[in-house]
Amino acid sequence: MRLQLPIVLGGLAVLLAPWAAIRGDAPPPAARGLPPLVDDPSLPALPTRSPRNANYTIQARLDPDQHTLQGSEVLEWRNTSGTALSTFPFHLYWNAFRNNLSTSARGEGRRAARSLDQKEKERGYGYTEVRSIRLVDGTETDLTPSIKYVSPDDNNPDDRTVMQVSTPSPVPPGATVRFKIDWTSHVPHGDVGRAGWVHDYFFIVQWFPKIGVWWKGAWNAHQFHPWTEFFADYGVYDVRLTLPKRGFVVGATGRLQEKTDGADGAETWRFMQEDVHDFAWTASPRYREKKARFDDPGYPPVEIRLLYQPEHEHLADRYLEATKISLRSYGAWSAPYPYPQITVIDPAWSSASGGMEYPTLFTGGASLWAPRALQSPEGVTIHECGHQFWYGLVGNNEFEEAWLDEGFNSYHDEKAAALALGPIGWGRRYFGLATPGRGTRGGWPVVAPGVWIGRGEGELSGLRRSGETDVMARPGWQYRNAEAYGLNSYGKPALSIQTLENLVGDETMTRILRRYARRFRFAHPTSEDFIATVNEVTGRDYRWYFDQTWFSSDRCDYAVSVKTEKARTLEGYGDAGPDGVPFLTSPRAVPPEDKKGGVWDSEVTVRRLGGVRMPVEVMVAFSDGRTIDESWDGQYRWTMFKYRGPAKLVRAIVDPRGKLAIDVNPANNDWVDEDGWSRRASLKWSARWMFWLQNLLEMHMLVG
Amino acid sequence: MLYALVQGWRLLRRSFGLAVLLLVVNLGLALLLAVPLAGVLRRDLHQMQASQNMMYGFDYPWWSQWSDAQSGWTTSFGPEIFGVGFVFRNLDLLLKGALPVNLFGARGDAGPPLDPVILGVGLIYLLVQTYLAGGILSTLRGVQGSWTVRGLLHGSGFYFGRLLRVALVALFGAWLVFRVDAPLA
């Protein structure tokens, strides 16, 4: 008996479930159209090659059983600093995982170096130990004794992620020198950092000693922080990777040049790529391979090589299609992807390598059950592939101005996805596996019917929550916490560029980004370069806009409220009579038929609730169908518009075209004269909620 | 033969009446919170364009902002209970040990996965259900034909202590299960 009722109600619930679906389940139609790829002579010419001042020839041998890597590299480096240099910093990123004292390990956030597996703590540790570093120019000069570790960001004496060496005599400007470096690495377990191994899956990134960038008159070589990304000079990479012959499939930056068998049961894969600033690779015997070709008219053709997990066979085409969406749309909005190939990696289950970009290679991420409405793996694929255009091709300093890559990219990925796939659905996964430190993974996805998230709408919650924590434009490691880094590198810059697009117009925005992408290809541009490009293309000074958004922690929130009532008729003392005494006039009862007509007084108050000041448009509508457009400079805390006329005011909207994508509360922008809608909506949704609560109550019977 | 059929039919009718009674309790408790929720939603949608959007569909930006501003039991109103989601959410809560009163669930910094008010209503329902089960048991065992509220309450009181013990034993069993292995908790 005790179980019967829940079963009956459960059955009822299943029967009623279709009823519970929401009207208008289909997503709103997506916008159409990318700007045509036209040869615009007014645009700067694209450079045919990068400065190539940091060229690496690397040989590495992986021992997959011991999780060790023996590496040897020759770095050919040209002094483009304009000054003689005798100290040289090198990144040794894996030393973030060396022990619990590194700057990354002392930090917070899900990427802070640590071991999640308490039982096998040592598996999380890894390191890069330079055995020797020599200057090789005919004669060899051993620089190994000069090695010291520097911590320019936080003076942490225990951090070894930046190594510095000194040369006996300075390297003159314009000269090219060659450093020969031999090193040994221990590969960390890959459940926290992106680099690492999981079972027989190896993801080897940020893995070789890498020279810093001479930038703005100084060496720029930041330590590895828990959430920051990277910065490096462009060059040519020629990399030979040796692994035991055990059916490993290898994916890497660049093109496969050759594959040779060694005498010792090993095989060597050689990859080459010109004009990139990093080299990443991965190996796993489980990879399956699928290829596709992107050859839309007007674009240089690109071979897409997808390496995916066998259990994701059904998602392979979705990965490939999303990669094409990215190449197509970002190419149209900036400048086409110039490399002849791109490698897409579907990472192994339980590896933390998903969702990351490397030159000509990126990782996606997918779940076994992937309803199309949730746009996964499409969303992450479009985003990571999109990095090729900003991180990859213009190469901004991600340590110091992460938004120039992640922000631009988030702005573009949402625009591309909205255009090609429509709005994203809302879903939640249930019955996933709880994992230490990384929350619940996997699980059965349930998509909420009728709930669609439009472009940029998903970012507003973060802006409301932590928008005031930090000024957006700040070095990555100086944000107060990981959440503030995330908001100020992704969501806020994306929304602010979307807002800028709305202010200058879509077509002008494309001209801005095309110009910026072309002029600064391979050039490490800064925010100032971008602002200058905006001003140049628009012919106006938009500094005020960036002051309000990028260089501010203020929130943007405009709101509207309305008072509309019958114009008053005299009540009280009016004019004086012949005796000089004013008449007392009593209120007259208005006959019911008169209520519709008459004169109405309406007041529209627009308020600026946040610190951000933007010019805003205001639209008011009256019951006779008349509309009036107003504008306000948005500077003072509020303004008021007054109307007297024959019709009642029925609607008032501040920012009627929804230009201010950064307005944290768009709902208070739109006032309507209603009483029935909110009543009916609240009844509908509270009934739906009650249905859920009833079911929840029944669930109690299963345990009690 | 005919007698047995008639007896069976009578038993069914009697338990049907009781099922309706339980449904009334269930509905009553749910209404206890659904009515104030309707009031909150109406107040927060009043004279907003979002009210029209919410009448015909679902306004994500409005809900997102509204939800961020909520604390307490009203936070449970969101897309996860739409469509078949409500069953998944509840089963998930059950498997995570959140029912009843988050007795078996994880107690992290995040607090219980459901607001204490809703967990409290769940507890009341559990107690009422246990109480009424006694009455049901006695009416089913009784030889007389129809059941009365008085008889039910009498039976409920008579059996409550025992059934409470049974319920506690069941809860203890559930606790053991969650202690041994709670894969989703």
Ligand SMILES: [Zn+2]
């Ligand atoms: Zn990114």
